[in-house]
Structure formats: structure tokens, C-alpha cells
Amino acid sequence: MxxxxxxxxxxxxxxxxxxxxxxxxxxxxxxxxxxxxxxxxxxxxxxxxxxxxxxxxxxxxxxxxxxxxxxxxxxxxxxxxxxxxxxxxxxxxxxxxxxxxxxxxxxxxxxxxxxxxxxxxxxxxxxxxxxxxxxxxxxxxxxxxxxxxxxxxxxxxxxxLGQTVAVLGEEKIPSLQQQKRSRHGNEDEANALCVAVASGYAAVGYHGNGIKMFNLKSGEKVWSSEDLQVSMLCLMWMEAKGTELLLSGGMDHNLRVWERQGENPENLVLMGSFGVQKGPILSLAQNSTCVASASDDFTIALWLKNTLTSKPWIDPKVMCILRGHIGGVTCLAFSPNGKELLSGGKDQALMIWKVNTSPPGLSQSISNCHGDWITGCAWTSSAVLSCSSDCKLRMWDIQTGCLLREILSSSSLNTLCCWEDHVMAGSTDGLLMVWKWESGVEIARIQAHKSHIHHCTVVFQPDLEKNVKPEDLLVASASEDGTVKLWHPLKVQHHxxxxxxxxxxxxxxxxxxxxxxxxxxxxxxxxxxxxxxxxMETPRCQKGSVRSVCFLGTDELMVCGYDAGRLEIWHQNSVVYWKKVSDGVLHAVTGMLDDELAVGCSDCSVCIWKLERDSKKCIVGLDKVSSFKVELPVSFLFYCGSLFGVCMDGKVINMISTNDRIKEAYTWANKVRPLGVMANDNKSFWLLGQKKGILYLGLIVS
CATH class of the missing domain: 2.130.10.10 (YVTN repeat-like/Quinoprotein amine dehydrogenase)
Structure with missing residues (x-):
């Protein structure tokens, strides 16, 4: 036609x-x-x-x-x-x-x-x-x-839209394995409740497990609070006379000030613990002169910032207690000029307090803002925002208290933060959503986590100063899945x-x-x-080259070790599990009994890992069982009743000896360079070497 x-x-x-x-x-x-x-x-x-x-x-x-x-x-x-x-x-x-x-x-x-x-x-x-x-x-x-x-x-x-920048902490595995790991005291088990980022480091508060600090560049944990089995519900960095201080609010009703050591910026030292409120500290906010802490006892405490930074430490006295809410106060935000404080609570009310007067007092109250708890609040250039477990984000006129705009979400909203004309909110189903608050247009809906997002915050980037473009916007989110993730929410992810x-x-x-x-x-x-x-597999340039290979069990699984410290497990022609187990090169891998495997790294370590399987026998994780240090990196590993490591200098060492010490089992004389190992029977293996074009063969018996 x-x-x-x-x-x-x-x-x-x-x-x-x-x-x-x-x-x-x-x-x-x-x-x-x-x-x-x-x-x-x-x-x-x-x-x-x-x-x-x-x-x-x-x-x-x-x-x-x-x-x-x-x-x-x-x-x-x-x-x-x-x-x-x-x-x-x-x-x-x-x-x-x-x-x-x-x-x-x-x-x-x-x-x-x-x-x-x-x-x-x-x-x-x-x-x-x-x-x-x-x-x-x-x-x-x-x-x-x-x-x-x-x-x-x-x-x-x-x-x-939504580009992942970093993942801090290890994502929790399914509940069946969760139960198994909890018996071994997995340190990443706790929910990540809040995050505060400054100077290349992120402080993360956990449920029942205090605070941990991560290096943003490497993603590695560099510090954790010792013997502090307290849920940390809110965190905030403060600057005082060139020193960075971290303020934390806990489930135990206390505020704590932590100092970052100048000679060792990856360590935090507790300066002091204090508090006057009789409930968990749910939120923190600051302006140039004071700090506000919100509590589940319906109150807001105001503290002079200079009393929290004194040396030697003196327990600070509260400047003022603000009362007005008839439910726990869940969120706080200072106005851009620092003269007013916005609060929201479990009583579904928003309140605006004048804090530049003596004494500070309530200037505006908006009741029945939502059908459930208010979980987050923020200022814009011309209005205030609130979000709630009722799935709604609302914008309010500051002067009249009238509702200006409502945005309906598909699930409960737990937290929000603002940057220019964008508002970001985290939900119970792990979504990080981005809107333009003036028009209500949804910009992005990012599946940031697999479960509940407890907290999200805009990350200040001093290197960009005032030249931050929308695509440079950086947001951190803390989740029930145990991780904190950093996002460019207005960039697309290239896989x-x-x-x-x-x-x-x-x-x-x-x-x-x-x-x-x-x-x-x-x-x-x-x-x-x-x-x-x-x-979707990681590009080869990010993995590096394959440096070691072995088969596991009945040869149905193959393990590959890479230059970049990545360990992959393959079944047939597909990767079924991978994990970054080292920052160095994985020189050697070998299978062992009971779903265990040994990995030799360029940092002179040998680690034994055990495969974790679910009820369907699918691999869902790797648990580190033990680790050893050797003088030189091992080039080959082999298991035959015991675990043997072969070093480049010709030494063969027994990694698991009866006296709990690594011992030398054999040394190839005359500087013969090892080329490989091969099974003989279940108690011995062959060792192949070379020197000046001549091949050497040795038999190692366990």
C-alpha cells in the first residue's frame, strides 16, 4: 500500500x-x-x-x-x-x-x-x-x-536519574542468613539510622551500636566507638576554633561531643556527655551561635555553641527549654538567617520559634498538618516544608500557616532535605525521591536502598563553594539495610x-x-x-586482570581472583556472587572442605572464607573464618589435609599447623622459581618450578 x-x-x-x-x-x-x-x-x-x-x-x-x-x-x-x-x-x-x-x-x-x-x-x-x-x-x-x-x-x-557515588558499610543479607551471622557478631548488622558528612569522612549512627566513621574515598571503615551499645538517632558536625567536633544524640537521652584529633583525623575522642531532656534525642540543628536538640519528651533544648566546645571540658548548662508540642519532637531546622527555628512532631504540628529574642518564644503554630507523625521539616526561600508517615509532602505559608502545595508519595516518608528549588525525601520502601518544590514536578524516583531510609541529608562540598551545579548536588542516605549511600540524584548512572x-x-x-x-x-x-x-557486569578496567583461578567442590563452581581485590564465583557461564575482599592483588585462591576457600593477597595475608548459602543452596554471602600473615605474598595455595602456601622465593609453608604457628614445610634450594601446583592425591601435591630453562618437580606430602 x-x-x-x-x-x-x-x-x-x-x-x-x-x-x-x-x-x-x-x-x-x-x-x-x-x-x-x-x-x-x-x-x-x-x-x-x-x-x-x-x-x-x-x-x-x-x-x-x-x-x-x-x-x-x-x-x-x-x-x-x-x-x-x-x-x-x-x-x-x-x-x-x-x-x-x-x-x-x-x-x-x-x-x-x-x-x-x-x-x-x-x-x-x-x-x-x-x-x-x-x-x-x-x-x-x-x-x-x-x-x-x-x-x-x-x-x-x-x-x-540517580548516580551512586559511594556505598559505606556492607548491605545486610536476607533474614535467614541474618540469623546465622548474628550468632557470630557481624559488626555491620545494625541499622544505619543517621549520617553526617564533613572533610572527606562520614560519621554514621547505628541502632544499638554507637558510631562508625568511614573514609569517603576508599569506602573503608576507619573508626568505631568502642563499647558504646547505644542507638545513635542523630549526628551533626560543628566547627569550633579550627577543630571539627561531632555532636550525637542517643536513645539513652544523652548528647555527646566527640573531637576529631588533628594528628589523626580518622579518630574521634569523646570530650563529654550531657543532657537535661528525659527522652531519646530525635533531632539536632544549629545556627551560628546555638544548637537545638529535640526530644521524645516533647521538648526542645537550646545550647550555646561555645559552651559545647570548651577546653578543658565543662558540662554545659542549657540556655533554654522550649515547650509547646504535645508529642515527641521529631525534626528541627533553622531558618536561612538563623533567627527562627522550625520544629515538627508526633503531635502532627509544625511550630516556628523566634530564637533571637530573650527569651526565645513561639511565633507560629500550625496544627493538624498531617494525618500521622511529622518525620521531617525544612525551610525554603519563601515557605516551610514537612513530610509525614501519611505519605504526603506539604508546603506551608510562613505568615498565614496556609497549605500552599501537597505532593502525594506512594509510601510513607521518613526524612527530607532541601537544596535550592529541589527537595529530596526518603521513604519506607527505600526510594529516594526528588521534586521541585515550587511546581511539585517529580524529577527522580531512585531505588536507593532495598528497605527503609531513616535519614537523608545534603552533603556540603567546600571545594565547589557557591558554584554547585544541579548535577553536582550530593546527597547521603542511611538505611535499615545497614548501608549509607552517597548520590548525585540529578545525574544518570552509566553502567x-x-x-x-x-x-x-x-x-x-x-x-x-x-x-x-x-x-x-x-x-x-x-x-x-x-x-x-x-x-551489567563490572567493566574489565575496574576489575583488573584475572590473577588466580580455582574450582570448588565437584568443579561446578569456579573462583576468580582479580588485580583489584575482587573475588568472583562463577557457575557455568554466569557470575553468581562477587565480593571485594582486599585492596590489593589476589595472587592465589584454592578450594577447601565444607564450602571454604583460601585467598592469598599482595598485602602478605591469607584469608579463609566460608560460602553462605540460603535454603535453596544459592550463594548469598562470604564469611571470613580466619586470616594469617606471612613474610612474603603467596603465589599459590593448595589444600590437601592442610593448607599450604607457595612463596616466590621457593618456600612452601603450612598455613594451618597444630601448634597454631605458621611453619615452613619445604624450601626449594638454588633459587628455583615456582610455576604452579597440581594435585597428586588427598595427602600430597606436585610442585613445578623453573631455573635457567630447566624444569624442576617436587612432591609435597602433608
Whole structure:
């Protein structure tokens, strides 16, 4: 049939497969019945068209135009419902997200833009390809976006905004294994309740386990409070005469001041503990002169900052107690000028206190703000915000107390923080959501954690000073899963780059957005099939080279050790588990009895790990059983009744000896260089070596 009067440039199929649409250089978008092969709609555009895509309902059709516009049509009503402007060159690709109202578009310059269809606004953009972005496709229910371009590569991106910067602490494993580990005293078991970041370090408060401090660059834990079995509910860094102090509020009703040692900035020393409130300390806030602490005893205590920083330590006296709430006070925030204090509580009320008067007093009270506890509050330039377990984020007029705007979330909100015109909130289902508070437009919905987010906060970046761009915004979130994560919430996550084609990729398609496979076709005349699981694996440059390999058990599992300290366990052709076990090179790995394996590292350590399995025998974790130190790194490890390590100087050492000391079992004389080991029987193994082109063979008996 004759469909258009000029070249057809794109075609799209509706989700129910009953319709298809075509676009052409003749300016026309046409919708066709797939069953009858008849035209059901023809829509004229002001510009030649390149591409077309149906939304999830099949009623909206998006077209990409030569003039850089993305136009959305309701083909049933045959009218243009919106025009999205922003691209500076011809739009070459489009894709609707199957899980949200997000539309993605790619243009001739390689730019990709993310659009909120409900708000008719661009929520993010990034440069994806050198040359045009030829094809876009959401996969895995919209959690991933694949882009293919003129530069012959496929990129794997997150399906929306939200880039992970760092993960602090180890994520808790499923409940079955949780019970097993608790008997061994796993130090990362406690929930992460709060986080405070300063000078490259993050202090994290845990449920029943005090405070730990992490280095942001390495992600390693560098300090923890000893013998402090107290839940830390809130943390805040303070500056005093060039010294950084950490203030903590605990479940035991006490405030504590910790000093960062100048000669050892990774250590905190307790200066003093104090308090007058008769309930757990739920929130902290500060301005230039004072600190406010909120308690579950319905009160807010004000403290002069200089009384908390005195040397030698003197127990501070409370400046003032503010009373007005009839429930526990859950959140605090000082106004930008520091003259007013906002508080929210379990009584569902917001209160504004004047703290620059003597004595400080209540200036505004807004009752019945929410249908449940208020869990977070913040100031904007012209209003105040509150969030609640009732799933609502609300904006209030400071002068009148009137509700200005309401944003409804899909789950309970536990915490919020603000930066310029953006507000971030954490929910009980692990989502970190970002809105523009002035318009209520949702910018991002990030699955930040697998469970409850207790706290989120904007991280101050002194190196950027006042030149912070939206994409530089950094947010930390603390979760019930035991981790703290740092995010660029307004950046997209780039997962991997897939190479294979040698010319422009012309199309990328998937049979089903829920399946982990897709196809690409290229000007190099090839059709390629890709697997998303493989595509999501850590790029080789981040893993380093494979340095050691061994088989476990009945040879169904293979273990690989990498340059970067990564340990992978493979079953058939897939990675079933991985863990970073060292900062150094993994020189040697070997299997042992009872699902144990030994790993030799470049830091002269040998560690024994045990596989943790769930009820279905799937590997879900690695537990460190023991570790040993040797004089030189081991090049090979072998188990035959005992664990032997072979060093590069020819020494063979018995790692597990009866007298609890590592002992030398054999030394190859004359500087023979070990090349490898091989099994002989269950009590001995062969050792292969070389010297000046001559091979040597030795038998080691356990």
C-alpha cells in the first residue's frame, strides 16, 4: 500500500500490537490498524519526522522532529497535546518508560533528554554518543535504558536519574542468613539510622551500636566507638576554633561531643556527655551561635555553641527549654538567617520559634498538618516544608500557616532535605525521591536502598563553594539495610559500554521490556544479540586482570581472583556472587572442605572464607573464618589435609599447623622459581618450578 508521499523514516508498534504508526519526511504521522492494514489516523506536523513511539496505554504517540522538537499526539482525538522543546538538533530516537511517565529522546548531536510527560518538562539531560543517538530502549521494567549510536557502541544507563557515588558499610543479607551471622557478631548488622558528612569522612549512627566513621574515598571503615551499645538517632558536625567536633544524640537521652584529633583525623575522642531532656534525642540543628536538640519528651533544648566546645571540658548548662508540642519532637531546622527555628512532631504540628529574642518564644503554630507523625521539616526561600508517615509532602505559608502545595508519595516518608528549588525525601520502601518544590514536578524516583531510609541529608562540598551545579548536588542516605549511600540524584548512572559493531548502529530492539535480552543491527551488516546480565557486569578496567583461578567442590563452581581485590564465583557461564575482599592483588585462591576457600593477597595475608548459602543452596554471602600473615605474598595455595602456601622465593609453608604457628614445610634450594601446583592425591601435591630453562618437580606430602 502507498502510505506516504516521501521516505518513511520510522515505525512504532502499540503495546497491545493492534496498531502501528509510521512517520515520514512528508510531515505526516499515520496510525494504522495492524489487523485490517487500514489507516485510522493521519496527523500533520510542522517539521519532517524521524521517529515515533507509543506510550504504555497506546493513546499517546510521540514523534521526533527535524526542528529538535518532540511532539506528543493523542491520535484518538487527533490533536497535539504538548510540544517538548530543548534539543538543538534533529531528534532521532524516542522511548517511553514502561514504569513511569518518563519519555526519553535522543538527537543528532548525541544528547539524550529525560522528560516528565505529566509535567511537560525536561528533568535531565546528558551526552550519550559521539554523533547521533540512533536508538533508545528501556529494559527490565524501565530500570535500565539502552542507547545505541552513530559511534557503533551501546551504552547501558539507569532508567532515570540517580548516580551512586559511594556505598559505606556492607548491605545486610536476607533474614535467614541474618540469623546465622548474628550468632557470630557481624559488626555491620545494625541499622544505619543517621549520617553526617564533613572533610572527606562520614560519621554514621547505628541502632544499638554507637558510631562508625568511614573514609569517603576508599569506602573503608576507619573508626568505631568502642563499647558504646547505644542507638545513635542523630549526628551533626560543628566547627569550633579550627577543630571539627561531632555532636550525637542517643536513645539513652544523652548528647555527646566527640573531637576529631588533628594528628589523626580518622579518630574521634569523646570530650563529654550531657543532657537535661528525659527522652531519646530525635533531632539536632544549629545556627551560628546555638544548637537545638529535640526530644521524645516533647521538648526542645537550646545550647550555646561555645559552651559545647570548651577546653578543658565543662558540662554545659542549657540556655533554654522550649515547650509547646504535645508529642515527641521529631525534626528541627533553622531558618536561612538563623533567627527562627522550625520544629515538627508526633503531635502532627509544625511550630516556628523566634530564637533571637530573650527569651526565645513561639511565633507560629500550625496544627493538624498531617494525618500521622511529622518525620521531617525544612525551610525554603519563601515557605516551610514537612513530610509525614501519611505519605504526603506539604508546603506551608510562613505568615498565614496556609497549605500552599501537597505532593502525594506512594509510601510513607521518613526524612527530607532541601537544596535550592529541589527537595529530596526518603521513604519506607527505600526510594529516594526528588521534586521541585515550587511546581511539585517529580524529577527522580531512585531505588536507593532495598528497605527503609531513616535519614537523608545534603552533603556540603567546600571545594565547589557557591558554584554547585544541579548535577553536582550530593546527597547521603542511611538505611535499615545497614548501608549509607552517597548520590548525585540529578545525574544518570552509566553502567557499561558495549563494543562489538564496527559501524553505525541503526536500531536496538527487545522482544519484551521485562526480558534481559536485546538485539542490535548495524551498518556493518551484522545482527547481534546481547544479554543484559552480562552487560551489567563490572567493566574489565575496574576489575583488573584475572590473577588466580580455582574450582570448588565437584568443579561446578569456579573462583576468580582479580588485580583489584575482587573475588568472583562463577557457575557455568554466569557470575553468581562477587565480593571485594582486599585492596590489593589476589595472587592465589584454592578450594577447601565444607564450602571454604583460601585467598592469598599482595598485602602478605591469607584469608579463609566460608560460602553462605540460603535454603535453596544459592550463594548469598562470604564469611571470613580466619586470616594469617606471612613474610612474603603467596603465589599459590593448595589444600590437601592442610593448607599450604607457595612463596616466590621457593618456600612452601603450612598455613594451618597444630601448634597454631605458621611453619615452613619445604624450601626449594638454588633459587628455583615456582610455576604452579597440581594435585597428586588427598595427602600430597606436585610442585613445578623453573631455573635457567630447566624444569624442576617436587612432591609435597602433608
Amino acid at each position: 502507498c502510505a506516504h508521499s516521501n521516505k518513511i523514516t520510522g515505525c512504532g508498534v502499540s503495546p497491545d500490537k493492534k496498531l502501528f504508526a509510521t512517520v515520514s519526511l512528508d510531515l505526516n504521522l499515520k496510525v494504522w490498524s495492524a489487523q485490517k492494514s487500514t489507516e485510522v489516523a493521519s496527523l500533520m506536523n510542522p517539521s519532517p519526522l524521524n521517529c515515533v513511539n507509543f506510550d504504555l496505554e497506546g493513546q499517546l504517540v510521540a514523534v521526533g522532529c527535524w526542528d529538535g522538537a518532540v511532539r506528543l499526539w493523542n491520535w484518538l482525538e487527533q490533536k497535539n497535546v504538548m510540544t517538548l522543546l530543548g534539543h538543538q538538533s534533529s531528534v532521532r530516537s524516542l522511548s517511553f518508560s514502561p514504569c513511569s511517565s518518563m519519555l526519553c529522546s535522543g538527537c543528532l548531536s548525541g544528547e539524550v533528554r529525560l522528560w516528565s510527560v505529566t509535567a511537560a518538562a525536561c528533568v535531565g539531560s546528558y551526552h550519550a554518543h559521539r554523533g547521533s543517538t540512533q536508538s533508545l530502549n528501556f529494559l527490565q521494567g524501565g530500570s535500565l535504558l539502552m542507547s545505541a549510536g552513530h559511534d557503533s557502541v551501546v551504552h547501558v544507563w539507569s532508567g532515570g 557499561n559500554t558495549l563494543h562489538g559493531h564496527s559501524a553505525e548502529i541503526q536500531a536496538l530492539v527487545s522482544k519484551d521490556a521485562r526480558l534481559p535480552e536485546f538485539l542490535t543491527v548495524s551498518a556493518d551488516r551484522s545482527l547481534r544479540s546481547w544479554n543484559v546480565t552480562t552487560a
